Amino acid sequence: MIKNISNLGDAAVYCDFGIEVNKSVNSEVIKYFKALKKENVESINNLTPSYNKLIVSYDLRKTNFKEVKKLIENLNVNETEDDNSTKIEIPVCCDDQFSLDIKTLEKKLNISRDKILENFFSKEYFCYMTGFIAGMPFLGDLDENMRVPRLETPRVKVPKGSVALTEQFANIYTFESPGGWNILGNTPVDVFDNSKEEEPNLINPGDIVVFKQINLEKYNSYNDK
């Protein structure tokens, strides 16, 4: 449920689902996101779901805070069909040339490389949100013993395809970008394909992701197929 609705500036509604960040709170956010998307309201120009917030921005030339707030309050979210979230397998290579922060992770977590990989590849991850850069998925939750803070000094350039960890989340850098997450490996898959107008994102909020470890040979030949 939405705990509080307020304005974010004069052209957006800020829906707060509470301070906790977990799958059930985020599922609520996504439920509202999907229901509003389905409504396809012409004056609403963007919806941004995140861990525990939903920001609904609108064209101030066509509507205002009061109207959009009312629309959200009267939204029938229960009628939205239970999301059949897609399960997506992402191949990841953890060869030394890709796992740039494995030594840091071993040190910070005090777990061996093999155990880190074993843990990481044994779980299913839930996509809380996508964004920051186009298509970047925020996936959770990592086990308690796998959680590390951001790098003290962020990299100016994180290679495209990097799979990285911070706190309870894993993410994938969809293109080269600055970033401060701890890099574990690299995927040969295009997680964001800007040549696709319809579904540029491979992973969407609410989807389930499993990572599958591949060797360097497989990584190199992945895009030949």
Added chain:
Amino acid sequence: MINNFEIIRAGVNTTFQDQGRNNLYHIGIPFSGAMDNRNYSLANKLVGNKLNSPVVEFAYQGPHLKYSGDKINIVVTGDVVFKIIKSGIEIDGNCYESYQIEAGDEINLISTNKSVYGYLAVGGELNLKFQWNSCSINTKANIGSNNGKKLEDGQKINILNINSDQSKKKTNYINSKVENIRVIKGPNFDYFSDEGKKIFFEKEFSVSKLSDRMGMRLEGPKIENVVNTNIKSEGLLKGVIQVPADGNPIIMLSDHGTIGGYPKIGVVASVDYDRLVQISPGSKIKFKEINLSDAETLFKLYEMDTQNLLNQI
């Protein structure tokens, strides 16, 4: 007949822009589009284009272009110093006044004057690739026309169709300068100390050189956070003012990242966005609090004013 402009000098940050992209924040793609919406619309109107047509946007120093093809109208909007060169003779150009140019003529957009963005509209249809219904170039994500990259020396801007109406159009418009930017308090306003809040609304900040289409960085007295310098990452909008741990505000602009984890102290009122983006590095900026209902009313008046300006053309 091929109608095109050859780019002799591309300028600092020259891109194609239009009304921007909607409904893509949830996949991480920002709005983009022309930074100064009023000057963008005026440019199109002055050459008889549809108001949402693509234009050339430039920052600080604009492009120097050489035309070849049939006669065509062009216009420059913003506060821009430019020359039109006809058979070797330089003419000082006036903004908000259309010029008919012909093969061999050159346009030299020398610089914006105490402002950031200027617009060049061409009376016709530019041959551009659209992505998600917009040609707007986002150079960070390489989205939009020209493969998402800024224009470079030696490239050509091709024109598909030229508007048949080539009458001269002109309007008198002076870009008003504002030092006071009106701001609505943000959801994390109370993260800041009483002194910090006071500083935010009372002191001057200067615009840093590190500003671009993604964001405007400010420098000045530090705004002290007394709660938490991070929030759980959540959506951003253009105009949102974030204050990271270093205490220096950053205002999100049209190419902003869609998600951010710094506390939001405020949001720039929509009425002041066009003027905000034109404040150049080194200039001073001061924030003034405004409530939601006043912000809504002022934006309505601003839009009416824009409509009146367009209707007069």
